[in-house]
Amino acid sequence: MSVNVRIPTILRTYTGGQAEVTAEGATLAEVIADLEKNHTGIAARVLDDQGKLRRFVNVYVNDDDVRFEQGLETATPEGAGVSIIPAVAGG
Numbered sequence: 001m002s003v004n005v006r007i008p009t010i011l012r013t014y015t016g017g018q019a020e021v022t023a024e025g026a027t028l029a030e031v032i033a034d035l036e037k038n039h040t041g042i043a044a045r046v047l048d049d050q051g052k053l054r055r056f057v058n059v060y061v062n063d064d065d066v067r068f069e070q071g072l073e074t075a076t077p078e079g080a081g082v083s084i085i086p087a088v089a090g091g
Contacts (some may be wrong), residue, residue, distance in 0.1 A: 001024065001025060001026050001076055001077060001078045001080070002022055002023070002024055002078060002079070003022065003023055003024075003025070003031055003061075003076045003077075003078075003079065003080045003081070003082050004020055004021075004022055004079070004080070004081050004082065005020065005021050005022070005023050005031065005035060005082045005083075005084065006019065006020050006081065006082065006083045006084065007019055007020065007021060007084060008084055008085060008086055010045075010086055011042060011045055011046075011084065011086075014039040014040070014041050014042040014045070015039050015042070021035070021038070021039065023035050023038070023082070025076055026075065026076060027070075027072065027073050027074060027075060027076060028059065028061060028066055028071070028072050028073070028074045028076055028082070029072040029073065030076070031076050031082060032046060032047065032072070045057075046059070046084060051072075052071075052072070053066070053067070053071065053072065056086060056087035057084065057085070057086050057087070058084075058085045058086075058087065059082065059083065059084055059085070060081075060082070060083040060085070061074050061075075061076055061080055061081070061082055062080050062081055063081075
């Protein structure tokens with residue numbers, strides 16, 4: 001399944017500055033693996049050392065927060081939009 005992945009500014013160094021890239025996969029885990037294959041280093045910024053989504057990175061598939069769906073096993077149907085949104089803190 002081909003999906004469109006929106007890349008936040010902070011991760012665009014891995015995608016050659018592209019704000020949106022395509023990736024293949026039937027689940028979010030497969031999409032992230034495909035992103036890593038084509039944009040080396042990006043998975044380490046999205047996943048922790050145990051292979052789970054980092055605490056301060058939110059991921060949405062078609063506007064649904066994957067933390068309230070099936071996490072990395074969330075389905076990514078053909079043409080879906082995947083958004084990676086790192087938390088921003090300040091004070």
